[in-house]
Amino acid sequence: MGRSPCCAKEGVNRGAWTAMEDKILTDYIKANGEGKWRNLPKKAGLRRCGKSCRLRWLNYLRPDIKRGNITLDEEELIIRLHNLLGNRWSLIAGRLPGRTDNEIKNYWNTTIGRKLQSSSSNSGFVSSRPSLSSFQGSPKSALEKLTIDDTLMPVEPRVSHAKAPACPKALLSPASCQDREAQAPDMVDDKDQSSDRHEDQVTTVRASDGNSNVSCNFMADFELDANFLEAFLESELATDTQQSCFVNSGLDDSHKRELPSLTSSRDSQENLAFIDHGETILSEPDLQCMASLLEDEIDGFITT
DNA sequence: AACAAGTGCAACCGCCTGGGG
DNA sequence: GCCCCAGGCGGTTGCACTTGT
Known part of the structure; x- marks a missing residue:
């Protein structure tokens, strides 16, 4: 017998959250705290899956979420932690206050990963890692200045798939x-x-x-x-x-x-x-x- | 101005683990 | 030891927005 779905698909809103839903969820969690996600939608009056509520709260509504671009320091940290940990985004996120695993994962898969992919397609490997601090400007500009020889990692670091x-x-x-x-x-x-x-x-x-x-x-x-x-x-x-x-x-x-x-x-x-x-x-x-x-x-x- | 391609990111999905009964 | 549930995770998708032609 298979696992029962986390919540019924019918009668559940999907897609982007509305401001009203955000407010309901935020108010409920402020009043009752986190946890019991499966029961939360019913109690809060939301037509959402419990997992969806949890994700929305953790990745977007939580008050300690840091908004704005990833800083150069943060990017360096992400790269170094990724070298150590692979795609363990939650662990990496745990070292970056205010950043979520989803945000770091997205950032890696887009900004960093894309750059590395384009570089590694020209070269099977790289020989050294320069300091990103040596570049001026935004993280993106720093990455754009990376040459093939400067590239940090192959596209798929072999640490990557561990849960x-x-x-x-x-x-x-x-x-x-x-x-x-x-x-x-x-x-x-x-x-x-x-x-x-x-x-x-x-x-x-x-x-x-x-x-x-x-x-x-x-x-x-x-x-x-x-x-x-x-x-x-x-x-x-x-x-x-x-x-x-x-x-x-x-x-x-x-x-x-x-x-x-x-x-x-x-x-x-x-x-x-x-x-x-x-x-x-x-x-x-x-x-x-x-x-x-x-x-x-x-x-x-x-x-x- | 219009369209296509590229990009960023929120959200979803399926799987896994740990805890409790 | 087994089963079920809740929570958590990483991978992937979908779509709005931006950029290029």
């Missing part, structure tokens, strides 16, 4: 991959057997020393505490406001080491993530930074 719950995954350094393979070949085999299922969910990371034989899945199939990824992102984003960062949200003291700042050094070629034939290649400092965090976390996980 949100897949977020508690580990990032592995090449070394840790080799260790993992040596220590737990069964696990590797298991993963290989399911590679079809996960092939499009992983990004391969290689050491930037040119040793392309050393590779592993960027987001491997370890089920880690979701807080870890959050903590890692906190540490990454902390670099926006200070020259160095400390992991200080959820990790134990052993993780509170100074990390190289991706932001402060983003104009340095050697610290930039770049792409080679559709695979994300993180530079050595990035890898060391992430690997040191992640290997400890993974070791702890494996031994438990």
Whole structure:
């Protein structure tokens, strides 16, 4: 038996919301709070699907929604987070106060993605990532100034298709991959057997020393505490406001080491993530930074 | 001025997960 | 352990608006 539809199609308004509907929904949520979306339309007197109400509220009516164009800083952040997370728009949006996942997704699919697509159609890969801050003007103008060699990513980063719950995954350094393979070949085999299922969910990371034989899945199939990824992102984003960062949200003291700042050094070629034939290649400092965090976390996980 | 093509974005859709019974 | 429900997610669509010819 199939799942019952979230709401009946008949007698339900569809399409653009009217100002009156917006007001009814806003007033109701202000009075009763969010949640119970399925019952909300009936109680509020709206002829809308509950999911539609939720979407309208979250993406448009919520008071903390930030209006206006995506700023240059926000765009840089989106790009960096997308490098890390792929198409996990809700996670990315969580790092951009006032921005919704839908807005970021749309922005990526139009402004950024389109530009990248046109660039990558001329070149299968790119070799470096320049700082968008080095461009003057709007994000669009910055993107328009990107040359083929400056392009950030391939059209379809291989991290992209994981659903949100897949977020508690580990990032592995090449070394840790080799260790993992040596220590737990069964696990590797298991993963290989399911590679079809996960092939499009992983990004391969290689050491930037040119040793392309050393590779592993960027987001491997370890089920880690979701807080870890959050903590890692906190540490990454902390670099926006200070020259160095400390992991200080959820990790134990052993993780509170100074990390190289991706932001402060983003104009340095050697610290930039770049792409080679559709695979994300993180530079050595990035890898060391992430690997040191992640290997400890993974070791702890494996031994438990 | 008229039309076509391109663009941006709100909204919809189907699937997945977690929680509760 | 199974089932159902609510909520959440990413992908896709549809349409209004803008730009180019």
